[in-house]
Amino acid sequence: MKAVVLNAYGDVDNLVVREMPEPTVGPGEVKVRVTAASINPVDWKIRRGDMKEMMPVTFPTILGRDVSGEVLEVGPDVKDFKRGDRVMGLVSSGYAQTVVAPANVWARVPDSLELKDAAALPLVTLTGAQLIEEQLKPAKGATVLITGAVGAVGRAALFAAKARGVKVWAGVRATQVEEARELGADGVVALDDSGEVAKLPMLDAVADTVGGEAVMAVLDKVKPGGLVCSVVGEPKGAKEKGLRVSSFLSHPDGRRLAQLGESVAKGELRIPIGKTFKLDEAKAAQKHAEKGGTGKVLLVN
Structure with a gap:
């Protein structure tokens, strides 16, 4: 099969398209012909070596955490999927023509959702939902601020928080305020405007999806003993202010992903797609994604 292989830490020139052995399916696994994969910040952070202490890799390696496609084969004991099913999943080695992963990471793609577009969903929607549902766990009526609310993870976190009856503030840059007003938050604040x-009212918790100055700007607005939970590591100074801090990495969950996919199909949750590239254009695709923006970047086969 054709795959995009990372040969060493460094810039995009270390990404090479080449033939790799076809993965084989084992017990409890599902083999999928990849229609599309999406590019996430973790991909270029791994490529650059930013995460080699936390997530070391053995070269050559295939990047890519989420894909959509059609089931080619199922292993023994797999009852929930069959050949031809349209699926999406949070996997490893997604920049390829085929992927094998455990059955419990896969979710069916709703009929009304373009199969290609479904590749944008697994990592970001699960990360945002798990940030709220498994880490922050805000009580009904709590006041929570979400940093990076117009980003894909932020949108999913805001959606999950509103479903719990939480009063949500969308934290964004001043240039994103108008876009953020369309998300259904109870309030919108420009985090780069100190005034x-x-x-802001006093906050019970912060769900941080971007880190850096954005989250540091609101630490003084969190109630003593309040919780700051981040997907990008513990924010500096939070513990010193008497706040509780937690950071986490998302995990596969096919059942929850199926629910989130239905929400996207119904228009309740929107994950914008910015630009699409061919698999052979992975270098250009990562360069484009690394510049930032609110639309997901896809690689299609």
Whole structure:
């Protein structure tokens, strides 16, 4: 099969398209012909070596955490999927023509959702939902601020928080305020405007999806003993202010992913797609994604 292989840490020139052995399916596994994979920040952070302490890799390696496609084969004991099913999943080695992963990471793609577009969903929707549902666990009526609310993870976190009856503030850059007003949050604040941050009510918790100055800007607005939970590591200074801090990495969950996919299909949750590239254009695709923006970047076979 054709795959995009990373040969060493460094820039995009270390990504090479080449033939790799076809993965074989084992007990409890599902083999999928990949229609599309999406590019996530973790991909270029691994490529650059930013995460080699936390997530070391053995070269050559295939990047890519989420894909959509059609089931080619199922292993023994797999009852929930069959050949031809349209699926999406949070996997490993997604920049390829075929992927094998355990059955419990896969979810069916709703009929009304383009199969290609479904590749944008697994990592970001699960990360956002798990940030709220498994880590923050806010009580009904709590006041929570989500940083990076117009980003894909932020949108999923906001969606999950609203479903729990939480009062949600969308934290964004000043240039994103108008876009953020369309997300259904109870309030929108420009985190790069100290005057606007000062007007925030006291917060029970912060769900941080971007880190850096964005989350540091609101630490003084979190109630003593409040929780700051981040997907990008513990924010500096939070513990010193008497706040509880937690950080986490998302995990596969086919059941929850299926529910989130249905929400996207119904228009309840929207994950924008920015640009699509061919698998052979992985270098250009990562360069484009690394520049930032609110639309997911896809690689299609």
